[in-house]
Amino acid sequence: xxxxxxxxxxxxxxxxxxxxxxxxxxxxxxxxxxxxxxxxxxxxxxxxxxxxxxxxxxxxxxxxxxxxxxxxxxxxxxxxxxxxxxxxxxxxxxxxxxxxxxxxxxxxxxxxxxxxxxxxxxxxxxxxxxxxxxxxxxxxxxxxxxxxxxxxxxxxxxxxxxxxxxxxxxxxxxxxxxxxxxxxxxxxxxxxxxxxxxxxxxxxxxxxxxxxxxxxxxxxxxxxxxxxxxxxxxxxxxxxxxxxxxxxxxxxxxxxxxxxxxxxxxxxxxxxxxxxxxxxxxxxxxxxxxxxxxxxxxxxxxxxxxxxxxx
Amino acid sequence: xxxxxxxxxxxxxxxxxxxxxxxxxxxxxxxxxxxxxxxxxxxxxxxxxxxxxxxxxxxxxxxxxxxxxxxxxxxxxxxxxxxxxxxxxxxxxxxxxxxxxxxxxxxxxxxxxxxxxxxxxxxxxxxxxxxxxxxxxxxxxxxxxxxxxxxxxxxxxxxxxxxxxxxxxxxxxxxxxxxxxxxxxxxxxxxxxxxxxxxxxxxxxxxxxxxxxxxxxxxxxxxxxxxxxxxxxxxxxxxxxxxxxxxxxxxxxxxxxxxxxxxxxxxxxxxxxxxxxx
Numbered sequence: 001x002x003x004x005x006x007x008x009x010x011x012x013x014x015x016x017x018x019x020x021x022x023x024x025x026x027x028x029x030x031x032x033x034x035x036x037x038x039x040x041x042x043x044x045x046x047x048x049x050x051x052x053x054x055x056x057x058x059x060x061x062x063x064x065x066x067x068x069x070x071x072x073x074x075x076x077x078x079x080x081x082x083x084x085x086x087x088x089x090x091x092x093x094x095x096x097x098x099x100x101x102x103x104x105x106x107x108x109x110x111x112x113x114x115x116x117x118x119x120x121x122x123x124x125x126x127x128x129x130x131x132x133x134x135x136x137x138x139x140x141x142x143x144x145x146x147x148x149x150x151x152x153x154x155x156x157x158x159x160x161x162x163x164x165x166x167x168x169x170x171x172x173x174x175x176x177x178x179x180x181x182x183x184x185x186x187x188x189x190x191x192x193x194x195x196x197x198x199x200x201x202x203x204x205x206x207x208x209x210x211x212x213x214x215x216x217x218x219x220x221x222x223x224x225x226x227x228x229x230x231x232x233x234x235x236x237x238x239x240x241x242x243x244x245x246x247x248x249x250x251x252x253x254x255x256x257x258x259x260x261x262x263x264x265x266x267x268x269x270x271x272x273x274x275x276x277x278x279x280x281x282x283x284x285x286x287x288x289x290x291x292x293x294x295x296x297x298x299x300x301x302x303x304x305x306x307x308x309x310x311x
Numbered sequence: 312x313x314x315x316x317x318x319x320x321x322x323x324x325x326x327x328x329x330x331x332x333x334x335x336x337x338x339x340x341x342x343x344x345x346x347x348x349x350x351x352x353x354x355x356x357x358x359x360x361x362x363x364x365x366x367x368x369x370x371x372x373x374x375x376x377x378x379x380x381x382x383x384x385x386x387x388x389x390x391x392x393x394x395x396x397x398x399x400x401x402x403x404x405x406x407x408x409x410x411x412x413x414x415x416x417x418x419x420x421x422x423x424x425x426x427x428x429x430x431x432x433x434x435x436x437x438x439x440x441x442x443x444x445x446x447x448x449x450x451x452x453x454x455x456x457x458x459x460x461x462x463x464x465x466x467x468x469x470x471x472x473x474x475x476x477x478x479x480x481x482x483x484x485x486x487x488x489x490x491x492x493x494x495x496x497x498x499x500x501x502x503x504x505x506x507x508x509x510x511x512x513x514x515x516x517x518x519x520x521x522x523x524x525x526x527x528x529x530x531x532x533x534x535x536x537x538x539x540x541x542x543x544x545x546x547x548x549x550x551x552x553x554x555x556x557x558x559x560x561x562x563x564x565x566x567x568x569x570x571x572x573x574x575x576x577x578x579x580x581x582x583x584x585x586x587x588x589x
Contacts, residue, residue: 025415028414031404031405031407031408032409034400034401034405034460035402035404035405035424036420036423036461038457039427039461039463041442042439042458042460045438046434047434047435047438049441049442050434050435053441110326110333111333117327117330117331121331123574124334124335124337124338125334125337127341128340130567130569130570131341131566132520132522132538132562133520133538134522134539134541134542134545134562135541135558136340136341138555138559139341141545142343142344142347142556143340148355148356148358148360150343150362153359153360182340190578246522246538249526249542250545253548254542269436270523270526273437274526279441286433286434289431290434293431
């Protein structure tokens, strides 16, 4: 099985003579035209626009677009809800990243055996990942119901006092994270399983013969082997958590409440643009979101240089 | 050895039991939805919750009459299949050009495709809305399809496959008088079949499950996918939970069936990192 971190973006490996011909040039132009038309109109052009949009006051319905300079940036930086959204987005990422990593590694170790029963269990773990978010949040909203929900009933079995879940400002974000974990963990588990399949058997056997116990084998051998995959997971999980929208929207009734507790940057961006029709302000928020992702990625890369072991 | 085996046996059972508990935990929310959709009214508001269905199919009948579900299903299906057809075609053609043809600037164009993977999607939302608005496509099917008309990851994966085709195949095909299109259709595509399935599956699941973008660019139910209508009913807060659950069940079932049938390709796709788009 291939793993993205192992794929080399190399040049041609096929043995066809690498001579360029004008005939091929025309063919290539025709074949590449459709893909590049889409890529240009819906990726390059908007990417360029996103950089300048924040400096203008853009109105959809005919009103003249005026140059606003840095007013939108200033407005964003002084808007308290914006900072709450920044904090919530980071909080959500911090809830999701460690739980996804630890959960995925634990579950992958538990179910890695190639027997029939484990194959069925693997199917069950991955199934939520492909279910539609809105349709499955219905079930979770009912499970989170403080009065009649099954989660409080479950806690009651262990004499743990009931929680208000999505209705309490303190528990709302962890509740959303619990849903997302259920929905996305299977994806991470499959990635860890693929990596476990690549760990060379002789190394493990040699370690066992040398007298390493399973605890030492895990920390000293498996974890270093898995570290590139885990790093890949950290990046993927942070990207998907920064993009979280559907589950936050559905579980908070489209509002991001209670008391802004689940207002993430993307939800605020949506509300700003499509409920208050303040487009350039929303575009400014997108720039901040991209900056946060950039800073996060740089920190992760810096950490990876110190921790990740590449063979 | 014997002592070790004896010691190991209970561990094995604990492992199976723990794994089964995890599987149950992942399936349980889906069960709850199904169970709630089949409860009678008296059994809905009870504590502790009623965990066995009453087989009250009346909820499904009422839920079905609550909206033009066939239309929403049809919308989702049309958007999904059209996106699939366009994105697969553009990816295959581009990947073929970037692997089998030789021309100046090939590597540069390939990097221009790869760069797409690095552009954060959230930066594109507002500008793309403005672009579609200028094209007068807001509130149409096309607003939900065209932005996904090319799959950079699809091009990337297909190019890898095409590069692995030995050049002797192309030489032989050319001697037999086949042109590039013929070679692509009869040799290259059949060889890329598993990759095509994987890419196709991810484009389809992504299109079917997409929610934020349709919510932004559409307002008329006539062109909206089923997810948007479900969210509207959910947020209106006026629908009986049992019926809402029934709606949740029939919006989820098509994907569960697709998953169970095509699981192999989904897992292959994730292992290659295709899930990035999802």
